[in-house]
Structure formats: C-alpha cells, structure tokens
Amino acid sequence: MKKYSELTREELEALQKELKAKYKEYQAKDLKLNMARGKPCVEQLDLSMGMMDVLSSASDLTCDDGTDCRNYGVLDGIKEAQELLADMMEVPPDNIIIYGNSSLNVMYDTIARSMSHGVMGSTPWSKLDKVKFLCPVPGYDRHFAITQYFGIEMIPVPMTPEGPDMDLIEKLVSEDESIKGIWCVPKYSNPQGYSYSDLTVRRFARLEPKASDFRIYWDNAYTIHHLYDDKQDNLVEILAECKRAGNPDLVYKFASTSKISFPGSGIAALASSHNNLDEIKDQLAIQTIGHDKVNQLRHVRFFKDIHGMIEHMRKHADILRPKFEAVLEILERELGGLGIGEWTKPKGGYFISFDSLSGCAKDIVAKCKKAGVVMTGAGATYPYGKDPQDSNIRIAPSYPPLSDLVIATELFTLCVKLSSIEKLLSEKK
Amino acid sequence: MKKYSELTREELEALQKELKAKYKEYQAKDLKLNMARGKPCVEQLDLSMGMMDVLSSASDLTCDDGTDCRNYGVLDGIKEAQELLADMMEVPPDNIIIYGNSSLNVMYDTIARSMSHGVMGSTPWSKLDKVKFLCPVPGYDRHFAITQYFGIEMIPVPMTPEGPDMDLIEKLVSEDESIKGIWCVPKYSNPQGYSYSDLTVRRFARLEPKASDFRIYWDNAYTIHHLYDDKQDNLVEILAECKRAGNPDLVYKFASTSKISFPGSGIAALASSHNNLDEIKDQLAIQTIGHDKVNQLRHVRFFKDIHGMIEHMRKHADILRPKFEAVLEILERELGGLGIGEWTKPKGGYFISFDSLSGCAKDIVAKCKKAGVVMTGAGATYPYGKDPQDSNIRIAPSYPPLSDLVIATELFTLCVKLSSIEKLLSEKK
Numbered sequence: 001m002k003k004y005s006e007l008t009r010e011e012l013e014a015l016q017k018e019l020k021a022k023y024k025e026y027q028a029k030d031l032k033l034n035m036a037r038g039k040p041c042v043e044q045l046d047l048s049m050g051m052m053d054v055l056s057s058a059s060d061l062t063c064d065d066g067t068d069c070r071n072y073g074v075l076d077g078i079k080e081a082q083e084l085l086a087d088m089m090e091v092p093p094d095n096i097i098i099y100g101n102s103s104l105n106v107m108y109d110t111i112a113r114s115m116s117h118g119v120m121g122s123t124p125w126s127k128l129d130k131v132k133f134l135c136p137v138p139g140y141d142r143h144f145a146i147t148q149y150f151g152i153e154m155i156p157v158p159m160t161p162e163g164p165d166m167d168l169i170e171k172l173v174s175e176d177e178s179i180k181g182i183w184c185v186p187k188y189s190n191p192q193g194y195s196y197s198d199l200t201v202r203r204f205a206r207l208e209p210k211a212s213d214f215r216i217y218w219d220n221a222y223t224i225h226h227l228y229d230d231k232q233d234n235l236v237e238i239l240a241e242c243k244r245a246g247n248p249d250l251v252y253k254f255a256s257t258s259k260i261s262f263p264g265s266g267i268a269a270l271a272s273s274h275n276n277l278d279e280i281k282d283q284l285a286i287q288t289i290g291h292d293k294v295n296q297l298r299h300v301r302f303f304k305d306i307h308g309m310i311e312h313m314r315k316h317a318d319i320l321r322p323k324f325e326a327v328l329e330i331l332e333r334e335l336g337g338l339g340i341g342e343w344t345k346p347k348g349g350y351f352i353s354f355d356s357l358s359g360c361a362k363d364i365v366a367k368c369k370k371a372g373v374v375m376t377g378a379g380a381t382y383p384y385g386k387d388p389q390d391s392n393i394r395i396a397p398s399y400p401p402l403s404d405l406v407i408a409t410e411l412f413t414l415c416v417k418l419s420s421i422e423k424l425l426s427e428k429k
Numbered sequence: 430m431k432k433y434s435e436l437t438r439e440e441l442e443a444l445q446k447e448l449k450a451k452y453k454e455y456q457a458k459d460l461k462l463n464m465a466r467g468k469p470c471v472e473q474l475d476l477s478m479g480m481m482d483v484l485s486s487a488s489d490l491t492c493d494d495g496t497d498c499r500n501y502g503v504l505d506g507i508k509e510a511q512e513l514l515a516d517m518m519e520v521p522p523d524n525i526i527i528y529g530n531s532s533l534n535v536m537y538d539t540i541a542r543s544m545s546h547g548v549m550g551s552t553p554w555s556k557l558d559k560v561k562f563l564c565p566v567p568g569y570d571r572h573f574a575i576t577q578y579f580g581i582e583m584i585p586v587p588m589t590p591e592g593p594d595m596d597l598i599e600k601l602v603s604e605d606e607s608i609k610g611i612w613c614v615p616k617y618s619n620p621q622g623y624s625y626s627d628l629t630v631r632r633f634a635r636l637e638p639k640a641s642d643f644r645i646y647w648d649n650a651y652t653i654h655h656l657y658d659d660k661q662d663n664l665v666e667i668l669a670e671c672k673r674a675g676n677p678d679l680v681y682k683f684a685s686t687s688k689i690s691f692p693g694s695g696i697a698a699l700a701s702s703h704n705n706l707d708e709i710k711d712q713l714a715i716q717t718i719g720h721d722k723v724n725q726l727r728h729v730r731f732f733k734d735i736h737g738m739i740e741h742m743r744k745h746a747d748i749l750r751p752k753f754e755a756v757l758e759i760l761e762r763e764l765g766g767l768g769i770g771e772w773t774k775p776k777g778g779y780f781i782s783f784d785s786l787s788g789c790a791k792d793i794v795a796k797c798k799k800a801g802v803v804m805t806g807a808g809a810t811y812p813y814g815k816d817p818q819d820s821n822i823r824i825a826p827s828y829p830p831l832s833d834l835v836i837a838t839e840l841f842t843l844c845v846k847l848s849s850i851e852k853l854l855s856e857k858k
Contacts, residue, residue, distance in 0.1 A: 037501070039500055039502075045500060048499070049486040050486055052484045052486050052490075053485055055481045057478040057481050061481075068471070068474065069694075070477070070691045070692075070694065071468055071469065071693065072468050072687075072692040072693050073693070074693075100529045100721070101717075101720065101721045102716075102717040102719075102720075104716070104717055104718060105716050108715060108717070112545065115555075116541065116544055116545065116579065126545065126555045126556075142715075142718075145714075145715050146715055150545065262499045262723060263499070263501040263718070264498075264500065264502070264503075264722055264723075265722065283578070286571075286575055287533070287537045288530075288534045289531065289533060289571075289692070289693065290693045291531075292529070292530045292693060292694045293693055294691060294693075294694040295694065295724070
C-alpha cells in the first residue's frame, strides 16, 4: 500500500472521486450512529440487573456493625462498601470515603473546596491572582471543564505511551507556585488507553512542587476495566508510593463503579491520606448528612467482594473486546500503511485515540456527522477544546451494537481518507 | 398549681431536695436515650420496605420517554420523578430539578456556587468584603453551618407563630446590599413547627432587596409532613406568589423525600424560576453526568403519584402523632402553670420547641445528658450556636420508642424544674 503523501496529484484526485461516491452511498443510508461517549451498551447494563434483586422487603438492611442503612448517618460510607472499594482501589479501607453516584462530582467538590477554603491551611485559591493546572493531553474533557468553570488556567502537557512528560511536569511544578494540580487518568487513559509506567508513577510520588497545596488528581476511572485476561496493565499504587516517597498528602485518588454496575447509579469513592481525608470530612459534614447507604449495601451484597467484582468485569470485557478489536481491525485494514493517521491499541478502558494528519480532525468529525455518525467533538480532548494540531479524535466503541460499530468505523476511515486527500491536494497547490 | 416564681425560698429548697432524689433515681437507671435529631424511627422505616421490591431483574427500567435509567445521562431528573416531586412541591414539573439523596447538599451547592460564581451575573460573593444572611431564630443548625462554613455573617431575626419578623426583614434587606439571602423553613418550621401565615408569604414574595442577588432559601422540608388528617397547615405557594408579585427569580425552593422514603436514600429537588434553573444547570453540567435515575424510578414506581405519597405520609403520621402527643401531654402535666417554660404544639414536622427560663437551656441539656438522655445541644438552634437567652431547646420525639420517649420526656421536665429552681434560688440571694 502506497502512502498517500507519495501519490501524485492525479492519483489523489482519482481516489477522491471514487471515495466521494462511496461517501454519498453512506449518506443515502440515513445512518444515526453514535461513537461519542464512553457509555456502556445495553448488554453491559444487563449484566448488572441482578443488583435489582439483592435487596427485597424481606432483606435485613443492617450492616455488620449494626448500622441501619435505611436511616440518616454515616458520613464516610458503610464499612462493607469501604472494604470493597478499597480492594478495588488497592488502598487500605480507612483511607477511603464512599460518596454518592458520581466521582466527577467528587472531583468538582475537591476543586470547589480548594477554591473556597484552600488546601490544608493554604490560601483559598479564589483569593489568588492566578491558579494553574497541568493537563496531560489528549485528556478527559470533563476534567478540563471543571478547571475551566473555576477560571483555572490549564497548561497542556504532552502524553507519551509511558504517561505524561515527567521532565516537563517536574520542571513546571518546582518553579511555579501557582500550579496547584494535575489531572491524571493513570490507567487505560482517556482517550489513549495508555497506562503510566512504574517509573512515571514513582516520579509522580516524588514531585517537589513549589506550592504546598499542589495535589495530583488521580482519576483511576478504569482501574479494573481490562479487555483481556492475559494482557493487563498494572500500576504502581500511587497512595502507597507517595507514602514511601515521604509525600503522603500529595494525591487524591478517585474511582467509581459507574462502568462496573450502572452508570449514574453506582457508588464513587475518594482515597487519600488521613490528613487530606480529615479536611475533606470537615467539609462533608457541612454538605450532607450522608450518602446513599442502601445503594452502598446493594453493591456489597451483589458483588460480595473484589473477586466477585473482577469476575463481573470479565463479563464486561467479553462484550467490549470484540468491539475494540473490530474497530482496530478496520482501522488497520483501511488506513494501515497510508500515512494519514495513527491510533492507539489499548488493553483496557473505553477509548481508542486517533491522530489524523494535522488540521484534519474537525473536518473528519464534521464529515462523519454529515453522514449520520456522531463522534466526540474534535478538540474535546484538549483544554478549552483547542487541539493545536487539530488532529486528535476520540473513538468510543462501547455503546453501538457491533454491526453499527463496523459501519460507523468504516465510514470514519472513509472520512479520514477524504479529509487527508483534501489536505494533501491543497498543499500541492 | 403555683408558679415557681411565687414560691418562697424555703418552698423552693424543699422542692429541690425532693426533685434531686428523683433525679438520682433516673441516674441509677443507666438510661441511653436520644431525642437529639429528627430521625425517623424503625417503624417509620419499615413503611418503605416495599421500595426494595418495586424494581427487580425482571423490571423494565425504561422511562415513558424511552430513557434507559440504567445508563448515563439526564441532568435534571427523569420526567416521571419531576412530575411526582413537582406535585409534592406544588410547582410545575418544568420548574424543577431532581438531585441525589440530599437537599442539604443542594443548598450547600447553591451557596457554594453563589460564592464562586455569583447569582445571575452578580459579583461572586467570595470577591465581596462582606456577605450576610438573615437567619430566623430559632432555626435549623445545618443551615447555619453552611453559611458559617463560607464565612457568611448571620443576622438573627426573631420568629413568631406567623413566621419571621417581616417588618425587620423588609427593613434590613432594603437597606443593606450585603444581605444576600435568608434561611426559611416555612412549614412546620424547625424547631418550632410554626407555619408562615399567608400574609408572611405574600410579604416575602414582595420583598424589595437592595441586592439583586438576594434570594430566599425556602427549605420546604416538611411540606406533606402533617400529624393530623383534619388539622393541617397550608401555605401560599411561594414560587407562584413571587411570579404574581413580579419577583419570579426571588426564591430557591428545596425539598426531599428523606422523611418520606428512606433518609439518606431518597431523592431531593430544587424548584425555581427558569432564569435561576438555567444558571444552576450550567453548573450542574460541570458537576456531574447525572443523578441516580434508578432510584428516581424506584420512587415513582413505589409511590405511583402524589396521592400514593400522601397516603404513605398518613402512615408516618399514625406513628408520629402518639409520640408528639405523649411529649405534649407530659410537658403540660409536669410543667403546665409553673411559669418555668413554654413550648410549641405543632401540627406537623419533626420537632417541638421548648423555651426555658433565660439562662437555663445549657444546664437542662447537661442535666439530661448526665442522666443518659441526649437532647439537641442548647444553642444549636441559633447561628454560631449562641442562643443569647440560653433558653431554647429542640425536642425531637420521632426516633425513640414510645416507652423510652415517655421516660426521656419525664426526665427532661425534671431537669427543667431543677434548673429553674437553681436559677430562682440564685436570684433570691
């Protein structure tokens, strides 16, 4: 297969004509497909229907320690749920707080509290002239939206297959006191599916930030979200590593069961040092009387323990794996060797990251949309929605049925080809 | 019965001796009773056990509009839940947002957002030198805790059986631009069980605050929490009244099902004008992907509609009414005519408010505690925990079994007598 860049003007134009005809055929199909968000599909949701049966009117909704889950109280979560999510997050149960249904909301609250009250005695960020966050890119749009909402300046840091550029991070945080945090999705990252190397995690734990109120926002969203039994990424556990490095308070670790049980009806958790947790609980006691303990109990009774959760995740993997493999197979078949795009091949998580020729991403997404396939907006993976190269596109294979996914991905590759040809032709002018 | 103030020193001392002996008998009983918080009792919780059966693995968890409650999405609540809680809150369904399990958390978020982002374009409160809130007293300690947490200065406003002192409120808000809000529990108020009169609500709706970002925080916590079928308080609906008064954006109205279904596992809601809701949704879209829709659906399927909810509340009333009546009967029997205390006789809600002789409340609560009965801390019903008269005590009859409640209330009246005698004797010196 010849690279597109090696084709003559005439060859490109002939190819373009042929592909345009194909594109029109797709448009005639009146497709309505969506690869935009990391939503589980119906078959995945069905896996958790048993959750609706574990509690009944005949159930005793009392915890082992005697807590009646039906009444007010218990700020940091029932013991059983702490233990389950601690095992999931690879931390001790007393380093954890169980929240409501949304880890995003926990992250939001963490930033909001730092803005209004500072971090362990520091000046509230809202009183500072400038607050900055480091944002490994491409990254998660909803992270960036939180920091943007609070007027925090976002500094992009390039990702590598080993994690973000640690040389740059070490330099920036040691020099600039206004840098107060960094957004990380350390395992099966959003959107690339990269997992931070052992060395990267160790360097994170040993950061020497100029700001005492700097924290690592460690969103371990895909901690047990493997696609394979035999090929799994494994991370150095950051809380323990920070403790070993003498930086026990450096990190907030977030997770939830959103992509394990039901998205929106799961339970979220934050793990951190006792110093951090004490401060957070002071706020929590003002915010609420407690989170939904019945739902915490429901999760515990359904999964029983971390082994039950892991077995449950194998069922998710059995559904997701063929979808990821189908997308990767089509990308390779249609685009392999053409030199007009690169993509990641994750072993877990919810996304495949695609990089087009520079300046083509917005156009590719627009072309897909015009033919009835919605992708994540180009630029969404960058702070302020601005991808300087206009090249990154997040592919979310989880939601559509396999047959739809095949059509959508084939159309996507067609749009990549069309857009790339347009770019190459315009450069030849 | 002679008033204590009319007793001679000798009579008081003789009575004191007798009562002290009784108090020692109580101490010997090693009681562990709690009348501190408005917690439903076990029998009340049992009323909602059917909620655990309405959804099963055989259920279709799809809304009427096709929304799959098991997946991500729907920021402001499923339509069915909006309709149910709109009926409960007496507002149109499109004036409502359904939240997670805690209306307190919604109030916290509302204050937090005003601090960081202002109100409909106003200067963020965190950028102002001074922000003040009006606090009808006695009131709800958790309200005061939120404003205190954000450094908002709290100005007490006296309550009357018709609601807070409206003359004072109208004067203060029209003069002082730094007054940004007022905490209200308008129906069966916490702790007095007073309901605002029609005139009070109408005057609220017609406030002319100097601050454009002034809002009424209308915590309608006990909207359908009647004790009687035949004697019920009824409020002018504040949202509609504000609209009629030409002040549509003046109020945030809060409610939840915490004391209807399971506390901590219910659903909360905020009702307000579209202008206010639009601003709130902008924030909500950053905070979360959505609240727990499965739990919203569970509530709808269990209660079916507002009639089902009202019938359910009659069962709560059947459990609570004898408890309130027992406390009131004992207060009347033991303290009636003695001139050492006054108390309210609510027709709904969760509390009875007791006012002792000035300077006795702390001592009464301490005496109760020493004999094994925990009351709400004296002062808790005032901002900063400071009751200037040291006289108000909140009695929460809901949680203890009736037999315990009788003992606890009898002990309470004994402590009131002892403390009052001590005060009267010290004044006679």
